[in-house]
Amino acid sequence: MSRKYYRDVRRRNIARLLLTYFVPLLILIIYFNYQYDALVEEGRRLHLKSIAESQANTFDLFLTERLVNLGNLIDDPKFHVPPEPEMLAAYLEKLKRNSEAFVDIGYFDSTGIQTNYAGPFPALEERNYGSEEWFRQLKDEKKEFIITDIYLGFRQKPHFTIAVRRIISDQFVVLRATLDPEKIYEYITSLEGANEVYVSIVNSEGYYQVVTPHIGISLEASSIIPPRENRIGVEEIRLKGTSITYAYTWLKTADWALISQWSQATGEGLISGFKLQMILISLVVMLGLLVIIVFRTRKLVQMQIESDRAKAQLEHAAKLASVGELAAGIAHEINNPLAIISEEAGLMKDMMDPQFKLNPKLEEMTPHLDAIHEAVFRCCDITRKLLSFVRRTDVDPKPHDIHKVIDSVVDGFLGREMAVSNIVISKNYDASLPTVVTDTNQLQQVLVNILNNAVDSIAGPGKITISTSRQDEFLRIAIADTGKGMTPEQVDKIFLPFYTTKQVGKGTGLGLSVSYGIIKSLGGKIMVESAPGRGSTFILVLPFRH
Amino acid sequence: MPDKIKVLIVDDEVKFLDSIAQRLEMRGFDVTKAINGEEAVKWATARKFDLALLDLKMPGIDGKQVLEILKKEHKYLEVIILTGHGSLDSAVECTKLGAFSYLPKPYEIDKLLETLKEAYEARMRKKFELDGIRLQKIQQLATGNSALGILRALRELDNEEK
Structure with a gap:
């Protein structure tokens, strides 16, 4: 058998063993990797959801507090209509002490005219808000309070409004305060877990109210519009080819949803660290297997070579033995032409022997020489056949x-x-x-x-x-x-x-x-x-x- | 001039048969050639031979059968086996069947001539011995030296031999 044959055998064996050992191992690795990923993903989803929920709750609480702050003012026994400018200014001070987000405060009569105002935009005094959506809702739908979406309004600066209404001395009055979204953003980003996620708040139409600059700008349409069926949830969407997981919680106080999504770096490092470890361990195991397989196969093939060699020797010996058994027949085959040669040669010698006085001509020798020639080739034919039989040839x-x-x-x-x-x-x-x-x-x-x-x-x-x-x-x-x-x-x-x-x-x-x-x-x-x-x-x- | 020694040569190799026949004729033998067993058997019944050179392995009737037939037909004939199968077993077997000697092919002509000479001497000796025994028997059987007594003895001997 040739070297190439054994190299092939070795390669085939190694490939086969690698396949039998590596394929199950790889399947296991892939399976566990998948399981691990699913587990981690599930954990992350839950974590994201709890962040969104706790942030939404905190934010709800924050808004409620602001409403309460405003309500406290209008329910102040000292409050009377219309409030004097000094009183409003004192109220604003009080609100700002409650929260930095308060920007200004205004008082509206039943027609929607801001009769009194305290804050950085005095030009807004005497403006008529009677046709504004929020005012109509308070007046017509008899809502106790309202929190508006962010809008630019007369001042042309993003802000949103919280307002409470009361009937004082049979008169419909509204006390309104505006809040600075930037302060809100600062507040949200200071919440627990905010460093792991990007937080945004969208209204029911899907426009950003408050948003981290990484993913959007206020009042722009959000690519994420959370479903309304559940108050809390985790969803996945594909955006520009990448899959984004986000958690949302609809607020109780306003028609807004708080959305949390992972900021890029979070979590990834942790997983790849673990995975790296897993890959390294797998690699070490596979390397070990490879070394064992290659070593064992080499040894096996070596044993195979030795056994084949022994077998070939035995076969050759057996072939020689069967030739030995042929020998009797072969002896006859060879001895007969040899006898012809011997006789023909002897006859020619006799013909030339002076004692017989034949004096032969040279051409008389020709048939005898031909007979010798023919007999020689008969022998030759036999030995050639024997050799071709005994000689070891490859398949x-x-x-x-x-x-x-x-x-x-x-x-x-x-x-x-x-x-x-x-x-x-x-x-x-x-x-x-x-x-x-x-x-x-x-x-x-x-x-x-x-x-x-x-x-x-x-x-x-x-x-x-x-x-x-x-x-x-x-x-x-x-x-x-x-x-x-x-x-x-x-x-x-x-x-x-x-x-x-x-x-x-x-x-x-x-x-x-x-x-x-x-x-x-x-x-x-x-x-x-x-x-x-x-x-x-x-x-x-x-x-x-x- | 004494009678030539009559030899029957049986071999299926024509070239061998021709050349050995020629060489023996040159040496004064009276040679008859048979190319196979059947021909040999035919000659064996048709002519008298002193000696036979016989090949063993032949198609048809083989050497051993020819040997048996020759020995049966010719009382004094001596057979020399010439064969390419140089095995001891067949030599022993042929000797048992009555062959005089066994020569493996190829051989030296001198060795063959010597063997032929020995075989012929053996044949003559046997003939003389048998003739002597016969003579003794005739003498024993013959009552007196009368011609009639001898004739009676000869007849009895013939009956005995049959």
């Missing part, structure tokens, strides 16, 4: 006509031996058989062994019938002899090494056991049918392609 995977292979043995090796032994060969070939791709050299050896035994068994006039046929997807060769046959006990032992029925020194008992091994290695079967006095039939069943 030649070419299609062969099985009948030619059989004939080369029957006619080439044993033809004359059979003729002089008065054995008739009957060929019963199936001409429609396809070609065979197999190690014909080894097959020839098997045929030589079987035919040798048949000739020995017949020992005198007899007949050997060789039949070929197709048996399903297999080639069937049957070799039947008219020899003395075997008892069932002999049939049982026939393929055992060193079992022989021949006389000591005549047979090695290796031929058929080696044949058995050869046929098995060619992917076939060898069987024998025999009964004493009724001859033996050896049956070879071989695949057409090995």
